[in-house]
Amino acid sequence: MSRIGRLPIPIPPGVEVSLDGNRITVTGPRGRLERELSPELRVAQEDGTLRVERPSDSKRARELHGLTRTLVANMVIGVTEGYRKGLEITGVGYRAQLVGQKLQLNLGYSHPVEIEPPAGIAFEIETPVRLAVVGIDKELVGHIAARVRSSRKPEPYKGKGVRYAGEQVRRKAGKAGKIGGKK
Numbered sequence: 001m002s003r004i005g006r007l008p009i010p011i012p013p014g015v016e017v018s019l020d021g022n023r024i025t026v027t028g029p030r031g032r033l034e035r036e037l038s039p040e041l042r043v044a045q046e047d048g049t050l051r052v053e054r055p056s057d058s059k060r061a062r063e064l065h066g067l068t069r070t071l072v073a074n075m076v077i078g079v080t081e082g083y084r085k086g087l088e089i090t091g092v093g094y095r096a097q098l099v100g101q102k103l104q105l106n107l108g109y110s111h112p113v114e115i116e117p118p119a120g121i122a123f124e125i126e127t128p129v130r131l132a133v134v135g136i137d138k139e140l141v142g143h144i145a146a147r148v149r150s151s152r153k154p155e156p157y158k159g160k161g162v163r164y165a166g167e168q169v170r171r172k173a174g175k176a177g178k179i180g181g182k183k
Helices: 059-080 138-150
Strands: 016-020 023-028 031-036 042-046 049-053 083-090 095-099 102-106 113-115 121-127 130-135 161-164
Touching: 016 042, 023 059, 031 059, 049 059, 059 138, 083 138, 095 121, 113 138, 121 138, 130 138, 138 161
Parallel strands: none
Antiparallel strands: 016 023, 023 031, 042 049, 083 130, 083 161, 095 102, 102 113, 121 130
């Protein structure tokens, strides 16, 4: 039995869950999320909790049990609290700013990099070198944060670039130089 999959998911007050076959819809104070679940599993709603059950003990159902429970739990957390992924920019002259809804990044290229947020995602600028991706869908927040980071990944020599908040970048030593000289 999956240790994660068998845990019940509490439904907080103000959150509505509707089940329609393999489709689950979670509505809360921050918005609404929908997801198509695997037909090998069932989600049951019992007095204020959700439980993911697997009717068969097939290998595929066992593989998806914990994953499905985590996906449904992330939907419930997303519509109540939301998700936030912090990013830091390191480098001389590197900065971020909002232009309307778009995120504009100056990262040492000859042009500014502009990123348009999809529906349900917002950018927050704390300082010109600290920003956050905010939304209710954990998967989408992580995807957009990875897209922002990929616009200039941190390099290992000086550490310049965009990194996740708290990310440790492995640093390399530069050129060692010659010990002797030509004779």
